[in-house]
Amino acid sequence: MKRFGIICALALMAAGLSGCGGGEKGEYAGQTLHIYNWGEYTGENLISDFEELTGCDVIMDTFESNEQMYIRVAAQDSYDILVPSDYMIERLLQEDLLQPLDKSKLDCFDKLDPDVLGLPYDPDNEYSVPYFWGTVGIVYDKNKVALEDLEAEGFGIFADEKYKGDIYLYDSERDSFMMALKYLGYSMNTSDEAELNEAYEWLVGIVETMEPEIVTDEIIDNMAQGRKALGLIYSGDAAYVISENPDMGFYLPETGTNIWSDAMVIPKSAENPDLAHEFINFVSSYDGALDNSVTVGYTSPNLEVMEYLSGEDGDYYGIDAYIPRSGNKNDEVFSYDPDTRVIISDLWSRVKIAASNAG
Amino acid sequence: MKRFSQLALPYIVWAVIMLLLPMLLIVLYAFTDTGNEIMTFRFTLANFVKFFTDRDFLLVLWRSIKIALKTTVICVLLGYPIAYFIAFSSDRLRNRLILCITLPTWINMLVRTYAWIGLLSDGGIFQQILGIFGLGDTELLYTEGAVLLGMVYNFIPFMILQINTSLTKMDRSLTDASHDLGADGIQTFLRVTLPLSLPGVVSGISLVFLPAVSSFSIPKLLGGGQFFLIGNVIENQFITVGEWNFGSSISLIMALIMMATMYVVRRLEAYSSGGRKERD
Numbered sequence: 340m341k342r343f344g345i346i347c348a349l350a351l352m353a354a355g356l357s358g359c360g361g362g363e364k365g366e367y368a369g370q371t372l373h374i375y376n377w378g379e380y381t382g383e384n385l386i387s388d389f390e391e392l393t394g395c396d397v398i399m400d401t402f403e404s405n406e407q408m409y410i411r412v413a414a415q416d417s418y419d420i421l422v423p424s425d426y427m428i429e430r431l432l433q434e435d436l437l438q439p440l441d442k443s444k445l446d447c448f449d450k451l452d453p454d455v456l457g458l459p460y461d462p463d464n465e466y467s468v469p470y471f472w473g474t475v476g477i478v479y480d481k482n483k484v485a486l487e488d489l490e491a492e493g494f495g496i497f498a499d500e501k502y503k504g505d506i507y508l509y510d511s512e513r514d515s516f517m518m519a520l521k522y523l524g525y526s527m528n529t530s531d532e533a534e535l536n537e538a539y540e541w542l543v544g545i546v547e548t549m550e551p552e553i554v555t556d557e558i559i560d561n562m563a564q565g566r567k568a569l570g571l572i573y574s575g576d577a578a579y580v581i582s583e584n585p586d587m588g589f590y591l592p593e594t595g596t597n598i599w600s601d602a603m604v605i606p607k608s609a610e611n612p613d614l615a616h617e618f619i620n621f622v623s624s625y626d627g628a629l630d631n632s633v634t635v636g637y638t639s640p641n642l643e644v645m646e647y648l649s650g651e652d653g654d655y656y657g658i659d660a661y662i663p664r665s666g667n668k669n670d671e672v673f674s675y676d677p678d679t680r681v682i683i684s685d686l687w688s689r690v691k692i693a694a695s696n697a698g
Numbered sequence: 699m700k701r702f703s704q705l706a707l708p709y710i711v712w713a714v715i716m717l718l719l720p721m722l723l724i725v726l727y728a729f730t731d732t733g734n735e736i737m738t739f740r741f742t743l744a745n746f747v748k749f750f751t752d753r754d755f756l757l758v759l760w761r762s763i764k765i766a767l768k769t770t771v772i773c774v775l776l777g778y779p780i781a782y783f784i785a786f787s788s789d790r791l792r793n794r795l796i797l798c799i800t801l802p803t804w805i806n807m808l809v810r811t812y813a814w815i816g817l818l819s820d821g822g823i824f825q826q827i828l829g830i831f832g833l834g835d836t837e838l839l840y841t842e843g844a845v846l847l848g849m850v851y852n853f854i855p856f857m858i859l860q861i862n863t864s865l866t867k868m869d870r871s872l873t874d875a876s877h878d879l880g881a882d883g884i885q886t887f888l889r890v891t892l893p894l895s896l897p898g899v900v901s902g903i904s905l906v907f908l909p910a911v912s913s914f915s916i917p918k919l920l921g922g923g924q925f926f927l928i929g930n931v932i933e934n935q936f937i938t939v940g941e942w943n944f945g946s947s948i949s950l951i952m953a954l955i956m957m958a959t960m961y962v963v964r965r966l967e968a969y970s971s972g973g974r975k976e977r978d
Contacts, residue, residue, distance in 0.1 A: 406938075510923035512938070546924065552840055553923030566820055684939040688931065689754065695926035696757045698842075 368394035372614045375400050375408060375418040377601070380471075380637075382630030389621050395614055412436060417608050419615040422470050424601050426513075426673040429460040431604065433675065437466045438607050444616040447623030454665045455600055455640045458672050468619050471637035472600035473574035474663050474670070475514055476591040478558075478581075483568040486590070493592030494522035496569060497545055504550040507558045507570035512687035513673065515542060517597045518571055527597060527671050530679045539686040546694035553694060562587060573599075575637030577660035582636070589660035595669025600640070638663055724953075727946035745947035755931065755948075762928040763955075765842070766911035769849040773906045774899060776850070777857035781898075782891075784858070785865035796862070799855050811848055811919050818844055818920070840922035848916040853909060857902035864898030865891070900967045908956050928952060 372389075378401040386397045400418075402408040405427040412421060413436065423431065431437050442448075447468060448456065455469045477489065477496065483505070489496055497506055497518070508515060517527040519538035529535065545551060554561070559576045561567065563583040572580070577589040603622065605615045621627045628641035633654055638661055639645050645662065648655045655661035664670065728746075730739040749755050784795045802810060817823055818838040828836050838844055868891065876886040914929030921927075928948065935945030 508923075551924065555923070561820065564821070681940055684934075685941070688926075688934040688939055691923060691926050691934075692754045692758055692931065694924035695761070695921075696754060698924060 366393065367614050367617070370395045370611055370614055372397045372420065372611060372618060373400075373418045374398070374420045374422075374618070375402060375411070375416075376420075376422045377401060378403060380422065380601075380635055382627070382632075382634040385622070385627055385630050385634075388627070388630070389618060392621065393614065393617055412606055412608075415608050417610055418606055419609040419611045420618055421604050421606055422601050423604065424673070425458060425460045425599055426675040428467050428602060428604055429675040430677075431606070432461070432466060436606055436608075437604050438609065438612065439465050440468070440605065440619075441612075441616060444613070445620060447620050450623055450625070450642065451640045452642045452645065454663070458598075458600060459674060460672065461602070467602035467604045468623060469600050469602045469640035470622065471575065471631070471635070472598070472640055472663060473638050474591055475517065475571065475573055475597045475599065476577065476589050476660070478562050478570050478572040478577045478660075479588050479590060480565055480568045481586050481588045486588070489590045489592075493594050494518045497551070497571070498541070498549065500548065502568050503548070505568040506549060506551045507561070507567055508545070508551045508553045509558065509571045510553045510555050510691075512683045514571060514597070515687060515690070516683050517673075521592065521595045521669070524594060527595075528674050528676070528679075530676055532682070535679075535682055535686065539690065542687075542690045543693045546690055547697040550698070551694070553691065573637075574660045574663060575635065578638075578655050578658050579636040581658045581660060582655065589658075591664050591667075593667070593669070595667060595671060596664075598663060598670050598672050600672075724946045724949055727943050728950040729947075731943055745944045746951070748944065749948060749951060758926055758931055759928050762911055765846060765849070765927065766907050768846060769853060769910040770903055770907045772846070772850050773854045773857040774903065777854050777902065778861055778899070781858045781861035781865060785862050785868075792866075796859070799858050803855050807852055808915060808919075811852065811916055814844070814848055814851070815839065815919060818847075839920065840925065842921070842925070844920040845917050845925060848920040849910050849913060852916065853906040856905035860902035860905060861895055861898040864895045868894045896967055900963055903963060904960055907959065911956065912952055 372395050374397060376399055380401070381399070386399060389395075390397055402411075405424050408421065408423055409427060409430065412418065412431065413434070421431075428437070445468070448464065451469060455472045456464055461467045477494070479489065484496070484502070488499065488501075492499060496502065497508070516535070516538055519541045520527045520529060520534065523534070523537055523541065525531075525534045525538070546553075552567070556576075558570050558572055559580060562570055562572070563580045565584060565586060572589075574589065577587075581587045581589060603619050605612055609615055622631065623641060625641060625643055628639045628644040629647070631637075632639035632641075632644055632648055636655075639648070647653050649658070649661050650656060729741055729743070731742045731744060732739060780799075784792055784799075787795065818825075820837075820839070822838070824838055825834060825836065828834055828838075872890050872894070873886050876890045881889065912929045912932075914927065914933045917925050917927045917930060932945050932948050932952070935941045935948065939945075
């Protein structure tokens with residue numbers, strides 16, 4: 340492993356040097372940018388293109404959950420760029436772990452979709468620039484599920500006995516409780532224990548009668564192969580599923596859903612904030628954003644890229660899951676509340692216990 | 699002699715730091731609660747009451763014990779004949795067979811369990827084989843059977859090696875004597891070989907049952923999110939819920955159950971070998 344690391348480092352250095360030799364810019368030659376990002380969340384050439392452009396070396400570590408990332412950032416591990424989700428940015432801000440962006444170094448805001456700017460976790464985008472965004476909705480097999488049922492029942496379709504044994508739930512307390520609270524007509528950011536308990540009872544009802552499989556990313560391949568009729572899914576994953584299998588559809592209930600975004604932030608412990616600003620500009624530029632969105636399948640906050648990819652020549656033409664819904668007043672953004680988080684985690688683990696006791 | 703016992707000092711320090719301290723911390727957490735600003739923690743039995751008064755938790759515990767028992771029984775039934783065959787083959791063959799048994803354990807358990815996901819998943823090789831017999835729709839992954847398979851697969855080497863050791867150590871002239879005295883093969887096995895190999899079976903049982911009852915990665919990977927065993931409950935309390943006190947209480951309860959099980963098993967073994975001596 341160590342030797343592999345050395346080879347990688349040499350390869351990176353070689354790439355950096357060659358970029359320097361032929362490049363016009365290369366002003367960051369010899370410097371290093373440390374990125375902490377989700378796994379499989381960057382365009383295939385994004386990092387090498389950025390290295391070529393600036394002459395720097397990039398070291399990217401990946402995480403699988405916001406909480407995993409939080410632990411390392413809170414322990415003062417040094418990164419220049421993080422890509423957490425909305426509610427986690429709020430938490431990092433509350434705990435004073437982020438530094439404000441220097442807007443004189445950024446040239447990206449006019450390229451970005453206004454719908455994904457100024458969200459409640461960072462109202463003036465003083466700390467964050469969006470990376471990807473989307474919604475959470477229902478992926479369904481058009482041959483097995485009637486659109487009228489979805490329109491009539493919304494998220495309630497997961498409790499419809501017609502689809503017993505034919506559904507996937509997503510193993511995440513936030514998304515599951517979002518679904519339940521939205522179905523019941525409450526805010527997904529509620530801290531009212533009676534409402535949370537009602538959501539809990541509804542979820543227990545589902546796991547006890549509907550025989551769902553509670554999965555994580557397996558849902559992507561399984562739905563692309565049409566294994567089950569219904570599943571709760573992130574819009575970007577749905578766009579991929581639908582591009583693989585045209586029999587699949589994506590539905591957002593009228594009772595509202597979660598508008599989520601992952602955004603780039605610079606932690607206080609960053610060693611190279613200048614280079615970090617450069618990276619934010621690059622990711623937000625047309626080329627960087629296009630590479631990202633084509634490879635990963637999530638919605639780009641760059642308006643031009645989003646319009647191109649969902650347009651006639653784009654990879655996601657005709658796939659409405661690619662364009663996040665705007666204008667539904669029931670849609671909400673997650674906010675971070677430590678006490679509610681503990682309650683929801685506890686209730687979700689009890690839902691899973693109920694599910695395994697029912698099986 | 700005294701100088702030699704001083705050599706044990708580093709080991710004692712090591713054991714205190716690595717074994718005793720974590721255990722003490724768990725006990726401390728188990729009996730405490732995050733208190734108020736002035737007293738950062740206070741002693742309480744609430745965590746234990748919470749566990750034993752909740753039907754859901756007890757059901758999970760019961761299912762964990764059941765699946766660990768099933769794993770252990772299957773490991774004994776499958777492992778004994780294999781160990782017997784290995785122990786009574788030629789030296790060269792025996793070494794090679796033991797290598798075959800231990801070889802997979804050189805690879806990380808998680809990696810091997812991930813491999814089973816691929817084999818058991820929809821459209822995987824096992825389903826294709828079942829498809830030949832018209833059973834292609836049988837769900838294999840995310841069932842209790844898959845979890846059981848994963849546990850037996852991961853833990854059976856410990857059973858085989860333990861039984862094999864006690865069979866190899868056995869004095870072969872005893873079976874010869876038994877035959878000379880007119881016992882047939884079955885009688886020799888039941889009255890000589892089996893009793894002499896019981897210590898191996900017993901330590902095999904402890905090496906299989908204990909990790910099986912507290913396993914959380916195998917049910918998570920092969921049973922899916924809706925298959926929750928007591929190990930998953932503990933992991934969940936620590937990682938996602940953040941209730942370290944309650945998690946520690948369940949860990950302590952599990953530790954006590956395991957100790958009790960081991961005590962019973964060892965007593966049974968002592969009883970059976972003791973009883974035999976009297977009869978002789």
